[in-house]
Amino acid sequence: MNYLDILEAEAIYIFREVAGQFKRPVLLFSGGKDSTVLIHLALKAFYPAPLPFPVMHIDTGHNFPEALRFRNALVEKINAQLIVRKVEDTIREKNLPDPQGKFPSRNALQSYTLMDAIREFGFDACIGGGRRDEEKARAKERIFSFRDPSGAWQPHNQRPELWDLYNGRIREGENVRAFPISNWTELDIWQYIKREHIALPSIYFAHKRDCIVFQGRWVAVSEYVTPDINDEVVNTTVRYRTVGDMTCTAAIESQAQTVDDIIAEIEASPISERGATRIDDQISDAAMEDRKLKGYF
Amino acid sequence: MDILRFTTAGSVDDGKSTLTGRLLYDTGNIKSDILETISGDEGLNLAHVTDGLRAEREQKITIDVAYKYFSTSHRKFIITDAPGHFEYTRNLVTGASNVDVMIILIDAQNGITAQTRRHSMVASFLKLGKVVVAINKMDLSDYSQDVYERIKEEYLQIAAKLDLHNITFIPISALQGDNVITLSPKTPWYIGPALLELLETYKPPMHQYAGLRLCLQYRIDDNTFAGKILSGTLHSGDKILIHPSGQAATIGNIIHNYDNVEVAHAGDNISITLQEGIILKRGDIISHARDIPLTSDSFDADLCWMDSSSALDLQKTYILRINTAETECIVSDLKFKVDIDTLEKYSDKEPLTANQFARVGISMQKALAWDHTATLPENGRGILVDPVTNNTVGAFVILQA
Ligand SMILES: Nc1nc2c(ncn2[C@@H]2O[C@H](COP(=O)(O)OP(=O)(O)O)[C@@H](O)[C@H]2O)c(=O)[nH]1
Numbered sequence: 001m002n003y004l005d006i007l008e009a010e011a012i013y014i015f016r017e018v019a020g021q022f023k024r025p026v027l028l029f030s031g032g033k034d035s036t037v038l039i040h041l042a043l044k045a046f047y048p049a050p051l052p053f054p055v056m057h058i059d060t061g062h063n064f065p066e067a068l069r070f071r072n073a074l075v076e077k078i079n080a081q082l083i084v085r086k087v088e089d090t091i092r093e094k095n096l097p098d099p100q101g102k103f104p105s106r107n108a109l110q111s112y113t114l115m116d117a118i119r120e121f122g123f124d125a126c127i128g129g130g131r132r133d134e135e136k137a138r139a140k141e142r143i144f145s146f147r148d149p150s151g152a153w154q155p156h157n158q159r160p161e162l163w164d165l166y167n168g169r170i171r172e173g174e175n176v177r178a179f180p181i182s183n184w185t186e187l188d189i190w191q192y193i194k195r196e197h198i199a200l201p202s203i204y205f206a207h208k209r210d211c212i213v214f215q216g217r218w219v220a221v222s223e224y225v226t227p228d229i230n231d232e233v234v235n236t237t238v239r240y241r242t243v244g245d246m247t248c249t250a251a252i253e254s255q256a257q258t259v260d261d262i263i264a265e266i267e268a269s270p271i272s273e274r275g276a277t278r279i280d281d282q283i284s285d286a287a288m289e290d291r292k293l294k295g296y297f
Numbered sequence: 298m299d300i301l302r303f304t305t306a307g308s309v310d311d312g313k314s315t316l317t318g319r320l321l322y323d324t325g326n327i328k329s330d331i332l333e334t335i336s337g338d339e340g341l342n343l344a345h346v347t348d349g350l351r352a353e354r355e356q357k358i359t360i361d362v363a364y365k366y367f368s369t370s371h372r373k374f375i376i377t378d379a380p381g382h383f384e385y386t387r388n389l390v391t392g393a394s395n396v397d398v399m400i401i402l403i404d405a406q407n408g409i410t411a412q413t414r415r416h417s418m419v420a421s422f423l424k425l426g427k428v429v430v431a432i433n434k435m436d437l438s439d440y441s442q443d444v445y446e447r448i449k450e451e452y453l454q455i456a457a458k459l460d461l462h463n464i465t466f467i468p469i470s471a472l473q474g475d476n477v478i479t480l481s482p483k484t485p486w487y488i489g490p491a492l493l494e495l496l497e498t499y500k501p502p503m504h505q506y507a508g509l510r511l512c513l514q515y516r517i518d519d520n521t522f523a524g525k526i527l528s529g530t531l532h533s534g535d536k537i538l539i540h541p542s543g544q545a546a547t548i549g550n551i552i553h554n555y556d557n558v559e560v561a562h563a564g565d566n567i568s569i570t571l572q573e574g575i576i577l578k579r580g581d582i583i584s585h586a587r588d589i590p591l592t593s594d595s596f597d598a599d600l601c602w603m604d605s606s607s608a609l610d611l612q613k614t615y616i617l618r619i620n621t622a623e624t625e626c627i628v629s630d631l632k633f634k635v636d637i638d639t640l641e642k643y644s645d646k647e648p649l650t651a652n653q654f655a656r657v658g659i660s661m662q663k664a665l666a667w668d669h670t671a672t673l674p675e676n677g678r679g680i681l682v683d684p685v686t687n688n689t690v691g692a693f694v695i696l697q698a
Contacts, residue, residue, distance in 0.1 A: 001299060001564055002298065002299065003298050003299055003300045003373050006299065006300050006564075007300075009525075009564060009565070009566050012566040013514070013525055013566055016514040016515045016523050016566070017514060017515075017621075019514075019515050020514045020515035020579050020621065044554050044555065045523070045566070046517055046523075047552065047554070047555055047568070048517070048518070048521065048552065048568075049517045049518045049521070132363075132364040132366070133364075133365075133366045136363075139363045139364050139365065140362065140363045140364075159688060159689045160387055160388070160390065160391045160603045160680075160689045160692065161391055161689070162390065162391055162394040162395075162678075162680055162689070162692050163394045163395060163675075163678065164395075165618055165620070165679065165680050167618075167680065167682055167687070167688075167689045169616070169682055169687040170687060171687065182364075183364065183366075183375060185366045187368075188373075
């Protein structure tokens with residue numbers, strides 16, 4: 001079998017295992033490329049029936065408008081139920097400090113909103129687009145990742161996961177994060193997007209944007225990121241390799257207009273996806289691991 | 298282009314991480330920002346590529362399985378980097394359960410150790426199709442053919458005991474890169490292959506069994522059932538049997554992706570309808586009448602105990618799973634244990650604890666349909682789950698009814 005067929009088969013199998021083993025799954029969808037591929041795979045997995053679960057966006061309020069528009073359009077097109085829960089509301093309800101500063105990241109706060117939503121709807125499985133090649137802690141996580149009632153990942157006590165036997169048995173209040181595209185690389189994602197003609201938000205492709213430089217990376221000027229007096233605002237041609245928050249996702253200089261251009265660009269790129277695009281993980285070697293311990297995706 | 302999955306096993310400090318780093322580095326698969334994080338005062342620390350968790354970086358050992366991805370122009374590779382310590386054997390079993398090839402590293406200076414035997418035991422338990430014995434740190438043994446031959450001879454005796462076949466021995470230096478990507482001039486006595494060459498060309502035995510096994514996962518709507526073809530070929534209109542009930546039916550539509558298809562093959566995830574409108578269940582296995590699976594409510598199996606917080610309890614009811622089929626069971630009979638360091642069979646009064654292997658008899662609350670491991674491994678193995686903690690506590694491979 002061709003490698004894309006192998007990866008697709010694995011993902012579809014996992015989707016059906018989630019549907020077969022859980023009462024109330026939800027698919028986490030942000031409008032980014034990985035979760036868009038997830039939706040595409042889920043549609044295949046359950047055809048001719050519609051998705052047997054809702055999709056949910058944990059909205060930090062710092063989104064790219066293009067990604068939000070894309071999210072809404074796709075959800076409408078496939079006739080899925082969209083649940084949006086806002087970090088802003090969590091901040092207000094729980095009286096949490098809203099991160100300030102030049103790049104105020106609500107990334108870590110998403111965990112609270114996610115856990116609240118899990119409890120509100122009684123979700124027992126959250127399907128996410130995490131990939132093991134993204135980051136060191138992710139590389140260690142199981143495909144069915146067991147989380148205790150607080151959502152915490154226990155990296156040193158993970159369930160054995162043999163062959164394609166995924167153990168989704170949990171008690172009330174516990175939940176599982178399921179990662180159908182665990183074994184896909186960034187390049188696999190793009191090859192698949194090309195093969196399946198999957199549409200994406202425009203910000204993945206080269207466009208003109210006002211940016212400032214932060215730690216050697218381009219960050220877009222927006223209502224959430226205000227330049228200092230010392231910053232030089234440059235209108236330059238960029239694209240995004242990942243779509244996260246406007247406050248913690250950097251753009252890369254790129255002329256890639258098409259999926260083919262992007263594939264060529266990634267193949268030639270000397271830098272990893274997270275390295276090129278995430279500001280939040282530059283802070284500590286274990287940033288992702290720490291977030292996961294607190295219930296993060 | 299296809300995908301090959303392999304794992305590296307060996308004792309601590311035998312060079313697993315260095316080898317992984319070497320493979321990634323020499324094939325141009327480490328991006329420069331990652332290179333920065335693994336460069337230190339003493340230059341590049343290739344081993345650091347795989348140490349994902351904070352505790353691992355602090356203790357400088359590998360605790361759990363990590364996955365790494367790289368590709369060459371021939372193939373895509375998934376490396377399962379599994380731990381070497383005894384107490385993490387169960388994580389090695391997890392990691393190795395999905396690989397095509399296990400690379401067992403042996404430090405040429407230390408020779409075969411208890412860990413070598415233990416990791417070989419895991420390969421044997423999982424019935425892996427290919428073992429590569431990489432005799433590492435040859436640079437510290439003057440690339441000596443004698444050292445290599447001695448270790449090879451000794452290993453072949455272990456392999457015979459464990460019924461391991463299809464073994465390739467390669468003398469390497471992970472640190473210097475000898476015989477990793479290309480053959481090294483420092484070992485003119487070694488005719489090959491280099492490790493990467495083997496990984497690029499090895500063909501895993503796949504889908505060899507011709508009999509149809511369709512394992513059902515999920516009911517998509519009133520008449521449509523999703524499942525995976527484990528082996529064989531299915532045509533629409535086929536007369537089939539549903540196991541374990543043995544009920545006969547006729548295939549209506551076969552749906553693969555968004556298409557109605559006439560025929561589907563091993564490895565395909567499909568949905569089907571039945572002409573008779575019979576309701577299928579998760580866990581059902583479909584076959585043709587001419588080659589049916591075995592159906593029984595008990596069997597003998599090799600069991601690896603995986604739970605560190607509880608021992609095997611012969612009085613206790615566990616949940617048993619083979620593919621998507623589930624039933625309650627008891628492990629009724631502990632025939633003997635296997636000492637994973639000496640590979641000898643023994644019996645004692647102690648219960649089976651984490652990381653130990655045994656031959657057992659299992660009695661199930663209802664009959665399931667399964668196949669001999671030699672026929673169709675995918676339908677001849679499973680897990681035990683503790684119904685109270687919900688932990689996966691054991692893994693087994695069926696031997697006979
Ligand atoms: N001389 C020599 N040293 C090696 C070789 N491979 C690994 N090492 C060293 O052995 C030590 C342990 O290696 P590491 O890859 O961390 O072992 P692991 O515990 O199996 O992952 C490190 O200091 C490596 O630099 C080799 O081929 N030759």
